[in-house]
């Protein structure tokens with residue numbers, strides 16, 4: 329039976345450590361705060377934004393959510409971003425994705441000051457990750473790496489296979505694992521014989537967005553399997569991994585819910601705290 333990579337336990341430990349850092353910042357009078365801009369009324373986004381607010385509250389971080397109507401224009405959105413760029417109370421800015429289709433996501437993300445881009449999606453931060461420079465790392469990949477390390481999963485020299493090549497999960501986690509000296513393969517919807525790749529993986533990251541996509545026969549015995557997926561099936565949240573059967577083969581496995589999602593919020597908090605610490609230096 330696989331060892332559970334328990335996001336709830338890891339996140340609780342991390343949040344306690346972050347609380348100490350927040351208290352130290354506040355003692356110095358440094359502004360530590362997260363501004364979230366939410367455009368429209370996407371139900372999943374509402375839940376994510378609420379959870380981010382709760383995490384800020386737990387740490388005593390200032391949290392401000394700007395709710396803008398669906399018909400917000402690009403200029404109005406960018407003006408709101410500019411206001412938070414100038415706001416000394418705010419160390420981190422996050423534009424909740426997806427934006428309504430008439431808005432240009434790339435332009436909006438590029439408008440955030442890179443040092444306040446706590447999602448790590450600004451092209452300057454993505455570029456830094458890809459060129460081995462220090463910058464803000466996107467929360468989900470950062471959380472995955474944190475989880476693997478905290479659970480003692482060996483990385484250097486191991487085969488890592490990432491299913492998914494999105495800018496927010498697949499590509500950045502592949503880069504982080506490469507930086508840890510893994511030998512990395514990125515798979516996607518056009519990959520021929522996906523299972524032949526996944527069966528080689530000592531570390532398998534599933535970021536596909538398809539419920540229970542990774543089955544036990546695709547997993548190498550003893551592998552560390554990280555499930556990034558959040559899929560709603562019959563009102564229940566399930567991951568991209570067939571947990572029940574894969575846990576019998578894997579060496580380590582992360583659950584959904586209670587796995588990567590918890591780490592993602594935690595890393596958002598860390599990025600917000602780090603942004604405030606950098607400003608104070």
Ligand code: NDP
Nearest residue numbers: 468492493494497516517535536537556557558588589592
């Ligand atoms: P995207 O839809 O952007 O990417 C999905 C990737 O999966 C694509 O690269 C796609 O390939 C690949 N894919 C789709 N079908 C197959 C297939 N049959 N075989 C191999 N690869 C396939 O999703 P995201 O990266 O944004 O998110 C992935 C999942 O993670 C979602 O369930 C999302 O909800 C969840 N998520 C969870 C987070 C958390 O905090 N836990 C944070 C962010 C996302 P191609 O590029 O060829 O289309």
